Amino acid sequence: MADRTGLIEITSESELRELLGEPTPRAANKDRAVLHERDREWLAASPFCLVATARADGTCDVSPKGDPPGFTLVLDDTTIAIPERPGNRRADGFRNVLSNPHVGLIYLIPGRSETLRINGRARLVREAPFFDDMVVKGHRPALALVVEIEQIFLHCAKAFMRSSLWKPETWRPDALPSHAQIVKSVEKVDATLPDLERYYGPDYAKRLYA
Secondary structure (H helix, E strand, C coil), rough: CCCCCCCEEECCHHHHHHHHHCCCCHHHCEEEEEEECHHHHHHHCCCCCEEEECCCCCEEEEEEEECHHHHHHHECCCCEEEEECCCCCHHHHHHHHHHHCCEEEEECCCCCCCCCCEEEEEEEEEHHHHHHHEEEEEEEECCEEEEEEEEEEEEEHHHHHHCCCHHHCCCCHHHHCCCHHHHHHCCCCCCCHHHHHHHHHHHHHHHHHC
């Protein structure tokens, strides 16, 4: 049914399937619940993941997590742990987990167009023996997100191929103003633009684990 702006909304799964069709048997059945050796290898090679969460009321958040490759620790065949590093302390995703433990993860490897997707139930852990294995540049995490895996599968490369994400010749980091200029434009900050340029300048990297 069209609304006043001409949008035609899909309101049922049957409508969705009529439009998109059914997944192939291979796509429909590719998920698993236990880490395969290839999954372990992927996690060992990945330096970056996206963590999707939602509060009990459905409010969503996606947070990036990054560290040296292998930063996600495999605890056993169905459990992984992600260390928390110093950040802005908003803790949006963590607050979501406290009311709704369901999380979705996407693991990337630079240059690879496929991704590893993991869905499961998460807990916030403030101390555990394996924290000693998560020390990076002297930083021992204050907490970790421990995920009990319910579903794992590899996602195809099409989105990355369409976007040419890993092709440097398509990169245009100068298409937008500097991050300091954007912050000054969209956030309520008292700092001057020169102060922000200094804050996000070369010394910013020195504070990654401080």
